Amino acid sequence: MGDNELRDAAENRLRALAGPDATLRDDQWAAISALVVERRRALVVQRTGWGKSAVYFIATALLRGLGAGPTVIVSPLLALMRNQVEAAGRAGVRAATINSANPEKWQAVQDDVASGEVDVLLVSPERLNNPEFRDTVLPELTRTAGMLVVDEAHCISDWGHDFRPDYRRLRSLLGELPSGVPVLATTATANDRVVRDVADQLGIDGSDAVVLRGPLDRESLHLAVVRIGTAQGRLGWLADRLGDLEGSGIIYSLTVATAEEVAFFLRDKGYEVAAYTGRTDQTERLRAEEDLLNNRVKALVATSALGMGFDKPDLGFVIHLGAPQSPIAYYQQIGRAGRGVRRADVILLPSTQDRDIWAYFASLAFPAERLVQQVLQVLGEADRPLSTPALEPHVDLNRTRLEMVLKVLDVDGAVQRVRGGWIATGKPWAYDGDRYQRIAEARTTEQNAVLDYLDTESCRMEFLQRQLDDPHARACGRCDNCTGKRWDTAVSEESMASARARLGKAGVEVAERRQWPTGMGDLGVPLTGKIAATERAEPGRALGRLTDIGWGNRLRELFASTVDGGVRDGDVPADMVDACVKVLAEWDWSARPIGVVTVGSTRRPQLVSSFGERISSIGRLPLLGALEATDRVQRANSALRVAGVWKSLRLGDDLTARLSTVEGPVLLLDDQVDTGWTMAVATKLLRDAGAPAVLPFALASTG
Structure with missing residues (x-):
């Protein structure tokens, strides 16, 4: 098929996709020609709506007509996949997906791909390292692919605004593609630094690659x-x-x-x-x-x-x-x-x-070297694969950051995901602190640029x-x-x-904890499995969330650090007391509380004690006492938090004696509810001592 015939075929496909008046842009044709005729690698950076999906669907149709295998599109979101499947159909291309939402269809889709019934297979980047998919499906898919498309390719760059570690696995996938298989990377949001990084990650930075960048303005x-x-x-x-x-x-x-x-x-x-x-x-x-x-x-x-x-x-x-x-x-x-x-x-x-x-979002960045080395050490000493929950008691990282670390280490070859969890490979690994520091500085520069945009x-x-x-x-x-x-x-x-x-309406519900974290026995804490109904709190309340746009503003002021980074402490403000009384009055509890207990605080003792005294006085409820607390290090994940709370809280003899005689719910007060584990442990202690029910109540929820 000559170039003119090929372009005519491409134009026909575009009209089927976008309407009878559609014509190919010059850069669209340049990309299609590079992929179909020259079998090259290309990076297309064009604004949303420019027609990047038209490039890969039309190229797929033409390649399939020339006898090539199916196109594999790595796409980050289910919503995006749904749109792509519909668009493919309009272009006369048969598309299917394998993702976390349709495991019951995986085998049928794989069979359709193998039999040639599917022209385009959309997969999420996370799927590339699913052990079953990686070991049984990916090798054959790689061997027979007619084209690889990396959609939203800025996700591969940790300089970009939406870095996703799973995208880094594409580098090894590209290395396994047979020679001559074209590769297309597309994005609408990449500056020069991100373009260079994406090109490097995908191996499309050589002189043979095609990079097409267009104007990003949209006249509407x-x-x-x-x-x-x-x-x-x-x-x-x-x-x-x-x-x-x-x-x-x-x-x-x-x-x-x-x-x-x-x-x-x-x-x-x-x-x-x-x-x-x-x-x-x-x-x-x-x-x-x-x-x-x-x-x-x-x-x-x-x-x-x-x-x-x-x-x-x-x-x-x-x-x-x-x-x-x-x-x-x-x-x-x-x-x-x-x-x-x-x-x-x-x-x-x-x-x-x-x-x-x-x-807050900046606090979720890639962790310090000692924490990453801690992950490697725990996996290296384990005699079996460890799941992410099983790792948590031994590593001071929350679930989100731990999963990010594992993905980065996996891409770098230091760990591997297998059936049952993660193992260390024993391969040497070095922490690139300079790069992470530069990324943090780049984030600060971006934030300052947003402020400049406003001004x-x-x-x-x-x-x-x-x-x-x-x-x-x-x-x-x-x-x-x-x-x-x-x-x-x-x-x-x-x-x-x-x-x-x-915004002045007070009160948000705080869900009770129903399951203890995995691996508490490894930390010497006798808590495991589901929290028994006889040890569990009732659904609680808080005056507001710290992230709210109503009471959140006042609460953030209350809990803000001092100029030198210290902790503010003082009596609970009167307006907050009044609002809390309204929340209590509207609480649809099955039985009214008969007394108040506070969670002892080493950080804001005056705030918590005054909170208990004011609610006790206004509600005409006896102040039964406070759980005694010792200082504890703030931990990042659930297992370590529970262990810290368990070892720092205790009931004094006087409070224990009073609880043995109560015949109704106890109102449990604290300044903040974060993960809910302090309330969960405190509730167990109170109920074990005789409280028939516990109603948690806090000034602020961080949820």
Whole structure:
């Protein structure tokens, strides 16, 4: 087939995919030709909606027509996979997925791939190291693949805004591909440093590779920053303006708690909206996506869980309540809007708490060398594979960070995932501290750039383009700075009052713990398995979450460190006492508490003791006493936290004697509930001493 015939075939496929008037862009054809005719490797960096998926689906159809094997697409999100399967069908390409949500279909999909019934197989990067998939499916798939596609390729770079260690496994996969198998990497969000890193990781940095970068501006996007000083003001402004925005869209928040709070408030104001977060049930996520796609909701109020992988060309607006911690992440999210409409409004409402949230996310970075070496030592001394829960009692890392460390060590060859858990390979491994330090510094630079974006008086789109090293960066002529047109910051009295009432509402539920962590016996703690009903707390309450936009602001002030990094302590504030009394009054307990017990505190003894005294006095409940506590080191994971609490808490003789005579629930007070393990251990001690029920109550929840 000659070049002209090949291009005609490609154009026909594009029209089937995108409509009768669609024509290939020059860079689309350049990429397709490099993959199909020359069997080369290519990196395509183009804005969302440019047509990157068209490149790999059309290239797949052409390669299959020439007798090549199936295309393997590594794709990071289930939502993205669903969109890709539908798009493939429009292009006349048969696609299927193997992912964590469809294990019952794996064998059938594998059989269809082997028989030639499937043209495209989509897999998640995590699947590449599933022992069964890696050992039984991947070798044959690698041997017969006609093309490999790495979608959202910026995830491979730890310089990028969305680094995922599982993507690093692609480097070894690429090394096993037969000669002449084309490779395509695609992304919309990569600056020069990320492009270089992706090219290096994927082995497409040689002179034979094709790198195609296009302009990142989209003429429909109208960017603006709206500064409103209070949380209730921002919420009220949103309620006043949401109905004026064209079409449906996305409202992004930085935390799950904020997303749920905002969604509740907007529904109460009469808007059809839904929350979409990492805590949202998968079935509800699918329903929410469908509702937005079909304009049955005005907006999804979402965290970054709705980032990559949502394809709605007519999305009319993107609003951010709080600024993401990098301009690149911000560009990636606003790129969801305006792909198929003439105008889309992009509005950022920053908060003074944004930097606190950025600091929290920064605390989840790759851990210090001693902690990583601790993981290697424990695995090296084990006589069997260890699961992640079995590792936790021996390593001071929480589950998320421990899994990240294991994935990085796996990619580097120092550990291996096998049936039953993880083993050490014995291969030497060196901690690249210089690289991790440079990455941390880069994150700080990105955060400062976000602050500069808020303050800039020049073109906002050009600012973002320059952050992405877009050589086509220039003033857009549409943003608030280019036009001089600003959004009115006035908020109606009605909306302000509604927002104030909503954010002033006190009380959140605190779920009780039902299962002790694995491996407590290894730490000398006699706790194992399910927590017996006779030792378990009732569902508890807290005044508010530290991440809330209502009481969270006051609670963050209360628990903030002093200027020199110390701990503030003092009597519980009167407004918080009043709010706690309201929470208690609205608590639908089956039986009223008959006494108060506090959790002894070595950090804020005055705060906790005054809290107990005030609630005891106002509620006319006897103050039975306090659990005695000794200092303990704050630990990162559940097993070590439980062990620390178990060894630091005890019941004094006086409190034990009083508990033996109580005939009703005990109200257990503390300043904060974090993981819930302090309340769980304290409850066991109280119930073992005779308390028939325990009702946990705290000023703040960190959940």
